[in-house]
Amino acid sequence: MPLPFGDGWQMVAQGTSGGAATIGPIALDGNWDMLAIFYIVTGYGGGGDIAAFRFNNDSGANYWDRHVSCVTAGVTLTNVQTASSTMIRVGAAATQQGRSGIMQISNPRATAKIVSIFNQTGSGAAATVPVVELVSGGEWINTTSQINRVTMLTAAGGALNTGSGFAVFGCNIA
Numbered sequence: 001m002p003l004p005f006g007d008g009w010q011m012v013a014q015g016t017s018g019g020a021a022t023i024g025p026i027a028l029d030g031n032w033d034m035l036a037i038f039y040i041v042t043g044y045g046g047g048g049d050i051a052a053f054r055f056n057n058d059s060g061a062n063y064w065d066r067h068v069s070c071v072t073a074g075v076t077l078t079n080v081q082t083a084s085s086t087m088i089r090v091g092a093a094a095t096q097q098g099r100s101g102i103m104q105i106s107n108p109r110a111t112a113k114i115v116s117i118f119n120q121t122g123s124g125a126a127a128t129v130p131v132v133e134l135v136s137g138g139e140w141i142n143t144t145s146q147i148n149r150v151t152m153l154t155a156a157g158g159a160l161n162t163g164s165g166f167a168v169f170g171c172n173i174a
Contacts, residue, residue: 009036009171013150016165019045021158023165024151025057031146032170035107039090039152039166041099045159048094052087053103054151055113055140059086065117065138067092069131072123077134088138089155090119093131097122107147107170113140 012030015023028035041051054063066081069092080092090101101119117136123129140147152166 009169012168012170014165014167015150015152017152017160017162019159019162021160022151022153023160025054025149026151026168028148028150028168028170030170031148032107033172033174034170035103035105035147036169036171037103037105037150037166038169039099039101039103040164041160042163043098043161044096044154045161047156047158048096049158050089050091050094050155051099051160051164052089052153052155054087054153055147056142056145056149057151058140058142061086062141063088063138064141065089065115066136067117067133068135069093069133071131072129087153087155088115088117088140090117090136091121091131091133092136093121094156095121095131097124097130105147109146110143112143113147115139 012028013026015026061084063085065088104116106114115138119133
């Protein structure tokens with residue numbers, strides 16, 4: 001079955017959490033010009049945290065991410081950014097609630113890997129509207145390698161609840 005955003009996409013990796021702080025690294029099958037990572041976080045054990053991703057086992061300060069959000073019942077936009085980071089965070093603020101989202105990633109060999117993040121955090125209550133992420137993105141500053149391994153982790157080292165995980169899809173444009 002093709003993905004909703006077009007033919008040519010194939011699932012190339014997936015991983016799930018049994019309650020650990022890290023899933024992976026998971027090796028990707030093949031070399032892909034574009035990647036899409038669908039992720040879910042069922043919650044965080046031991047307090048609030050933010051899910052994040054790292055590529056090719058690179059834990060150096062080679063990432064940045066930026067999130068523009070609006071807090072619960074708020075009307076003012078907040079800019080949250082991290083530079084020279086060791087991961088790309090999927091959200092602006094720590095939470096104990098679940099998250100769901102998609103990361104769209106450019107993956108050519110000779111350029112940095114640009115990431116668009118479409119994310120939503122749950123509230124855990126029908127009467128509470130959570131933080132909304134309006135714009136999110138990041139970049140892995142690597143201009144030599146394609147992404148061939150993906151790790152999902154938490155920014156503060158907390159555990160990803162059981163059932164959290166991700167699936168990676170790849171597509172070539174040529």
